[in-house]
Each structure stands twice: as structure tokens, then as C-alpha cells.
Amino acid sequence: MGGRAAVFLDRDGTLHRELERAPRSFSELEFFASTGPALQSLSRAGLALVVITNQSAVASGDVSVTELDALHAELARRHPIAACYACPHHPERGFAPYVRACSCRKPRSGLLERACADLDLDPRRSWIVGDARRDLEAGLALGARAILVLTGKGERELASLDASLRARISVARDVGEASEQILAAQGR
Numbered sequence: 001m002g003g004r005a006a007v008f009l010d011r012d013g014t015l016h017r018e019l020e021r022a023p024r025s026f027s028e029l030e031f032f033a034s035t036g037p038a039l040q041s042l043s044r045a046g047l048a049l050v051v052i053t054n055q056s057a058v059a060s061g062d063v064s065v066t067e068l069d070a071l072h073a074e075l076a077r078r079h080p081i082a083a084c085y086a087c088p089h090h091p092e093r094g095f096a097p098y099v100r101a102c103s104c105r106k107p108r109s110g111l112l113e114r115a116c117a118d119l120d121l122d123p124r125r126s127w128i129v130g131d132a133r134r135d136l137e138a139g140l141a142l143g144a145r146a147i148l149v150l151t152g153k154g155e156r157e158l159a160s161l162d163a164s165l166r167a168r169i170s171v172a173r174d175v176g177e178a179s180e181q182i183l184a185a186q187g188r
């Protein structure tokens with residue numbers, strides 16, 4: 001597989017604060033201070049930025065597909081993001097047709113695989129950045145390097161990681177520090 005290097009980014013807790021209720025529009029998002037600059041520098045370094053997000057709020061009926069699509073379109077307009085991929089499913093709770101076991105809900109890698117095929121990306125040259133264990137696992141399964149950020153659920157998730165997974169990832173304070181690690185690894 002050829003393809004560009006990418007940074008796969010979790011959304012909630014990684015790019016912006018986690019809200020009690022899933023956000024239904026872009027204007028509800030509270031981005032972390034380092035998010036904008038981090039995305040700019042990664043993009044300038046030639047990395048494709050792709051948001052990979054579990055949004056079971058669609059399955060539960062809290063957010064419609066139309067709202068989610070509009071939110072992600074705005075996210076990609078305001079930031080140098082190539083595309084946003086969302087899993088709308090939940091394995092147990094919610095409404096048809098979104099209640100089902102799927103291959104796209106992280107820790108499964110379906111969304112990353114779809115992004116790689118659509119955008120000609122090479123996961124083995126890429127990174128995943130997220131605040132949850134399932135983000136890291138979705139990337140590691142495809143050979144990407146993984147960075148856990150300590151925003152969102154990150155602190156709690158770090159405390160619960162087993163040693164073998166901990167040894168395979170790096171940790172960053174936030175998406176800003178994660179971007180510094182990625183650029184340093186690329187020799188920039």
C-alpha cells in the first residue's frame with residue numbers, strides 16, 4: 001500500500017471539550033487553545049488530517065445525521081481537516097437502523113480503513129491521537145503510531161492502561177503536545 005501519511009484525530013475530548021450532551025452544531029464546540037495551531041502545523045507539514053469519531057448520539061436520537069454532517073462540514077471548513085468519518089451506531093442502545101454491531105465503532109478500525117481507501121493514506125506511516133484506549137487500539141491495529149492525550153477522559157484512561165498497551169503508545173498533555181511529538185518524529 002502506498003499512500004500519504006495521516007494524523008487520525010478523535011474528536012470529543014481531543015479537539016474540544018467533552019460536553020454532557022452530544023453537541024448538535026459547530027457553535028457548541030469549545031476547542032482547546034492548542035487545537036487550531038496544532039492542526040495548522042500538522043497540515044503545513046504535509047500530513048492529511050482526518051477526524052475519526054464514534055457518535056452513538058445518532059443511534060440514541062440525540063443528534064440527527066443531518067446535524068452531524070453539518071457540524072463536520074463546518075469543522076472541515078474552519079480547520080485544515082481533509083475529512084470527518086463518524087460511526088453513528090451503538091451495539092445495544094438506540095433506534096433502527098443504528099442499533100447494531102458494526103465494524104466502524106472504535107476500537108474497530110473500519111473508519112480508518114475507509115479513510116485510507118478514500119484518501120489514499122498509508123496507516124503504517126500515520127498516527128492516531130485520542131483521549132481513549134479505543135482510539136489507540138483502532139490505530140495500532142493498522143500499524144499506526146498512537147498518542148494518548150490527557151484532555152477529555154485521557155487522565156482516567158491512562159491510569160487504567162495495562163503495561164503492554166502503555167508500552168506501545170506515547171502520552172501527550174494535549175493535541176498541541178501531540179503535534180510536537182509527531183513533527184519531531186518526522187524530523188521537522
Ligand SMILES: [Mg+2]
Binds near residue numbers: 010012130132152
Ligand atoms: Mg474522545
Ligand SMILES: [Zn+2]
Binds near residue numbers: 087088089
Ligand atoms: Zn459503526
